[in-house]
Amino acid sequence: MTPVQAIIAKELRSYFVSPVVYAVGAVFLLVVGLLAYLYVVFAGAQAIQLMQVQGSAQLNLNDLVFRNLFASTRFILLIILPILTMRLFAEERKLRTFEFLLTSPIRINEIVIGKFMGVFLVFLGLLGLTSIMPLMLALFSDFDWYPILTGYLGLVLLGALFLSVGVLASALTENQIVAAFVSIGLLLVLWLLSGLGSLLGDTAVGQAVSYVSFMEHYDHLVRGLVDTKDLVYFFSAVVLMLFLAHRVVDSARWK
Amino acid sequence: MIEVQQITKRYGQHTALDRVSFSVAKGEVLAFLGPNGAGKTTTMRILTCFMPSTEGTAKVAGFDCADQPMEVKRRIGYLPETPPVYQELTVAEYLTFVGRLRGLSGKTLTSSMQREVERLGLGTVQQRLIGNLSRGFRQRVGLAQALLHDPPILILDEPTVGLDPKQIIEIRELIKNLAGSHSVILSTHILPEATAVCQRVVIISGGRIVAEDTPEQLSARLRQSEKISLTLKSPAADTNSRLKAVRGVQNVFSSGDSGTYLLECELGKDVREEVARLAVASGWGLLELKAISMTLEDVFLQLTRHEEALAPEAVVASVEPAG
Numbered sequence: 001m002t003p004v005q006a007i008i009a010k011e012l013r014s015y016f017v018s019p020v021v022y023a024v025g026a027v028f029l030l031v032v033g034l035l036a037y038l039y040v041v042f043a044g045a046q047a048i049q050l051m052q053v054q055g056s057a058q059l060n061l062n063d064l065v066f067r068n069l070f071a072s073t074r075f076i077l078l079i080i081l082p083i084l085t086m087r088l089f090a091e092e093r094k095l096r097t098f099e100f101l102l103t104s105p106i107r108i109n110e111i112v113i114g115k116f117m118g119v120f121l122v123f124l125g126l127l128g129l130t131s132i133m134p135l136m137l138a139l140f141s142d143f144d145w146y147p148i149l150t151g152y153l154g155l156v157l158l159g160a161l162f163l164s165v166g167v168l169a170s171a172l173t174e175n176q177i178v179a180a181f182v183s184i185g186l187l188l189v190l191w192l193l194s195g196l197g198s199l200l201g202d203t204a205v206g207q208a209v210s211y212v213s214f215m216e217h218y219d220h221l222v223r224g225l226v227d228t229k230d231l232v233y234f235f236s237a238v239v240l241m242l243f244l245a246h247r248v249v250d251s252a253r254w255k
Numbered sequence: 256m257i258e259v260q261q262i263t264k265r266y267g268q269h270t271a272l273d274r275v276s277f278s279v280a281k282g283e284v285l286a287f288l289g290p291n292g293a294g295k296t297t298t299m300r301i302l303t304c305f306m307p308s309t310e311g312t313a314k315v316a317g318f319d320c321a322d323q324p325m326e327v328k329r330r331i332g333y334l335p336e337t338p339p340v341y342q343e344l345t346v347a348e349y350l351t352f353v354g355r356l357r358g359l360s361g362k363t364l365t366s367s368m369q370r371e372v373e374r375l376g377l378g379t380v381q382q383r384l385i386g387n388l389s390r391g392f393r394q395r396v397g398l399a400q401a402l403l404h405d406p407p408i409l410i411l412d413e414p415t416v417g418l419d420p421k422q423i424i425e426i427r428e429l430i431k432n433l434a435g436s437h438s439v440i441l442s443t444h445i446l447p448e449a450t451a452v453c454q455r456v457v458i459i460s461g462g463r464i465v466a467e468d469t470p471e472q473l474s475a476r477l478r479q480s481e482k483i484s485l486t487l488k489s490p491a492a493d494t495n496s497r498l499k500a501v502r503g504v505q506n507v508f509s510s511g512d513s514g515t516y517l518l519e520c521e522l523g524k525d526v527r528e529e530v531a532r533l534a535v536a537s538g539w540g541l542l543e544l545k546a547i548s549m550t551l552e553d554v555f556l557q558l559t560r561h562e563e564a565l566a567p568e569a570v571v572a573s574v575e576p577a578g
Contacts, residue, residue, distance in 0.1 A: 006355035010341070017343045100339030100400075103303040104356045105328040253306045 003106040007114025008121070011088075015122050020087070024080050025126050035072050036133045039065040061143040066134070070151045070222040073130075077155070077162055078191070082183035084122060085166025086176040088115045089249065093174035102253060112246050116167050123159045127152070147224035154221030157234035161214055162187060164241035171248040190214055256281050256408055256438040257302065262311035264297050264462075271297045273462040274311070281407075282435045286449035287442035288555055289459040295442040296336060298459070299410050302440070303333045315408060329357070332406040334414055338397025342386030346377055346396055349385060350403060357404040371399040374429065390417040398426070409433065411441040415448060427452050446555060458555060482547040483518040483527060488540025490514050497537070501529050514542070 001009070015021045043064040050056075092098040101111055134148050162183075169183035170176075190213055197210030210216055214237070217230035257279040264272040272294045279285045287295045301308045302315060304324035312319060318326040341349055350371065354364040372378055375395045380388060385396060394417045401409060414430070415423045430452045433439055443449055449456050450470040458466040458473075466473060487494065490509075498507045498518060503526045506519040520526050527544055534541040 001355050001360055003356050003358070006352055009355075010344070010352045013348060014341065014343050095339075095342070096335060096337040097339040097341060099300070099305055099335050100333075103305050103328055103331070103333050104353075105325055105358070106356055107325070 003104075004110045004114045004117070007106075007111060008118045011115055011118025012121060015084075015118070020083065021122060024083050025129075028076060028080050028126055029129055031076055032069070032073060032130050033133065036065065036069055039068050040137070059141070061137060061141055062147055065137070066143070066148055066151060067222060069133075070154065073155060074158060074218065077159055078184065078187050081123065081159060081162040082166045082169070082180040082187070084119050085163055085170055085183060086180040087170065088119065088167055089171040089245075090174050090176045090179045093252070094176075098252070102249075108246050108249050112167065112171075112242050112249065116164060116242055119163050119167075120160060123163060124156070127155060127159065144224075147222070150224050150226055151222045153226070154218045157221070157231070158214060158218050160238050161234055161241070164238040164245070165190075168241050168245040168248065171245045171252070256283075256316055257440065258312075258314040259298070259302070260312050260314075262298070262301060262308045262313055264294075264301065264306075265309045271462050272301075272308070275459070275462070275464055276311075277457055277464060277467060279438050279440060281438055283455065284430060284434045284439040284441070284453045286453035286456045287440060287459060288444075288446065288449055288456055289442075293459045294462040295459060296412055297462075299333070299335075299412055299440070299442065302327075303331055303410055304328055329404075330406050330408055332401035332404065332409045334397050334401040334409075334411045336412045336416075338393045339400065340385045340393055340396055343384065345382050345384055346372075346388075347381045349396065350399060353400045353403055359404060367403050367405065371402050374402070375399045376425075391419060391422055394418055395422070395426075398429075407437060409437055409439045409441075411439065413443055414441055415443070415445065423448075481520045481522060481524065483520060483530065484543070484545055484547055485516040485518060485530060485534070485541075486543035487514040487516070487534060488542050490516075490539050491537065494537075494539060497533065498530065501526055501533060504530075517547075 043059060043061065046064065047059050089098070092101060102108070131152075134145075137143070138145075165186050166179075166183040169186065170179040172182060173179050192213075193209050194213035194215035197206050197208075197213060200206030200209060211233070214233075217233045220227055220230050257277075259278065260276050262272055262275045263270065275294070275298060277285070287298070289295050297306075300306045301313055301320060304320045304327050307321055312321070314320070315327045316330045318330075320327050341352075344352065347368070350368045351364065354360075354367060359367055372381060375398055377392070377395060377399060380392055385393060388396070394414075398411075398414060401411065411430075415426050418426060427448065430439060430441065434452075434454070441453070454469060456466075456468065456470050456473060457464055485498075494516075495507050495509060498504060498516065503521050503524040504518050505521060508517040508519075509515070510517075518526070518530070525546070527546065531541060531544055534544075
C-alpha cells in the first residue's frame with residue numbers, strides 16, 4: 001500500500017466513523033429525491049393539461065425532469081460539499097496531527113492528493129446513490145440516456161472542482177467553520193462570474209470571465225454536449241486548486 | 256548522528272534560536288532542558304524537517320534537513336508535545352496507518368505493531384478508540400508511533416508528560432534500553448529525568464545554549480567552592496570586610512540593602528559556626544544562615560534566570576559564560 005493509498009484509506013475511515021457523512025448524505029439524498037419527485041409530479045400535471053387541450057401528449061422527461069434536476073443539484077452540492085471538505089486540513093492543524101503528517105516520509109502533494117481522493121470517493125458514493133432516480137423512472141417511461149450520462153459526468157467534474165476548492169479553503173485555516181464558509185464564498189463568486197460575463201456581453205473580456213465560471217461548462221454537459229474545452233476547464237481548475245492547497249500547506253510550516 | 260551547526264531561527268522580528276550548535280553521537284541520549292519558550296520545540300521541529308531554519312545547517316544521519324528531508328524523515332521517530340493521534344481511530348487502526356505511511360506492510364507491519372504494543376503495554380486498549388483513552392494511554396500511543404518503524408534516531412518532546420509515576424519509570428527504562436542502539440534527543444522540564452536517563456544535558460535559554468555537559472559535571476562545575484547564604488537584620492558598614500576576614504572565606508557578595516550576603520568559601524570547609532558567632536557578637540541580628548548545595552535544579556535555575564538573579568553573580572560567573 002503506497003502512502004497515498006494509506007491516506008485515502010484513513011480519510012475514508014475517518015469519514016465513516018464520524019456522523020458528518022451520514023448527516024450530509026441523508027440531507028443530500030433527501031433533497032435530491034424530493035426535487036426529483038416534484039419535477040416528476042410537475043411533468044405529470046403538464047401532461048394532463050396537454051391531454052385535455054390536445055387529446056394526446058408526448059412528454060420529454062429529459063427536458064422536464066432531468067435538466068431541472070441537474071440544475072438544482074448544482075446548488076445543493078455548493079452547500080454540502082464544503083461541509084465534507086472543511087475538516088480535511090483544518091482538523092489536522094487544530095488537533096496537532098498536522099506536524100505528524102509533515103514529519104512523516106510522505107510528500108505534501110501526496111498528502112493533498114490523498115485527502116482529495118478520499119473525499120472524492122465519498123462524493124462518488126453519494127452521487128452513485130442518486131442513480132436510483134433515473135433507474136426507477138426508466139421502468140415507467142422512456143427517455144434518452146445519453147444526456148443523463150453526460151449530466152452525471154458534469155456532476156462528477158463539478159463535484160471534483162467544488163471539493164478541490166474546499167481542500168484549498170481547509171488548508172487556509174484551522175477553524176472548520178471558517179473553512180466551510182470560505183469555500184462556499186469562493187464557489188458563489190465563481191458562480192456569479194458567469195452573470196458578470198453575460199453582462200459584459202460578447203467581448204473578449206466577457207468571454208474570458210464567463211469561461212472562468214463553471215456555469216457554461218456544466219450546462220454544456222447537462223445538455224449532452226461533451227466538448228474537450230469543458231473537460232480541460234474542469235481538469236485544469238482542479239489541478240490549480242490542489243496546487244494552491246499544496247502551496248498553502250507548505251507555507252504553513254514556516255509560521 | 257545529529258550535527259547542528261550555528262542554527263538560527265527567526266519569526267519576523269523575534270529570534271527563537273540564536274546560533275545553536277550541538278551534536279549527538281550514535282547511541283547517545285541527550286536531554287534538552289530549558290524554560291518554556293526557550294527554543295526546545297523549535298530545535299526539534301527543525302531537526303524533523305517540519306520547518307526550515309533561517310540560517311545554519313542541521314544534519315541527521317549524514318543527510319541535510321533542508322536538502323534531503325525525505326531521507327531524514329525516514330530515519331527519525333518523532334513524538335511532538337501533543338501526541339499526534341486521531342481520536343476517531345482505534346489504536347490498531349492508527350498504528351496501521353502510521354506504519355503504512357512509513358512504508359511498512361504485511362508481516363513487517365504486523366510484527367512491528369506487536370512489538371510496540373507489547374513494549375508500551377497497549378495490549379488491552381488495541382481495539383478502543385483513541386478518543387476514549389486517558390492522557391497517559393494517548394501519550395504511550397504517541398510513543399508507539401515514534402518507535403514503530405524502529406528508527407535509528409528518536410526525537411521526543413517531553414515524553415513523560417501526563418503519565419503516572421509508575422509509567423514514568425517504565426518509559427525512562429525504555430529510553431535507557433534504547434540508548435546504545437538509538438540516538439535520542441528528549442526535552443524535559445523534569446530535572447531528575449535528565450539525570451536519570453541522559454548522558455549529556457544541553458541547557459537552553461532564550462534561544463541560546465547556556466551550558467552543555469554531563470549532569471554530574473554540570474553540578475560539579477558549580478561546586479568549585481562551598482557557598483553560604485547569610486541574611487542579617489541590621490548589618491553594619493564594616494560587615495563586608497569583617498566577614499571576609501573569617502578564615503576560609505574567599506569572597507563576599509552583598510545584595511544591597513536587603514541584608515543578604517553570599518559567602519564563597521574554600522572547598523571542604525564549613526565556616527557557618529564561626530560566621531554565626533561573629534554575627535551574634537557584633538549584634539547584626541542574624542536571621543538566616545544556610546549552606547547552598549547545588550543540584551542540577553539550581554544549575555538550571557541559575558543559568559536560565561540570571562537576569563533576575565538574587566545575588567549570585569558569582570554563581571553565574573563560575574559557570575563561565577557559555578553559549
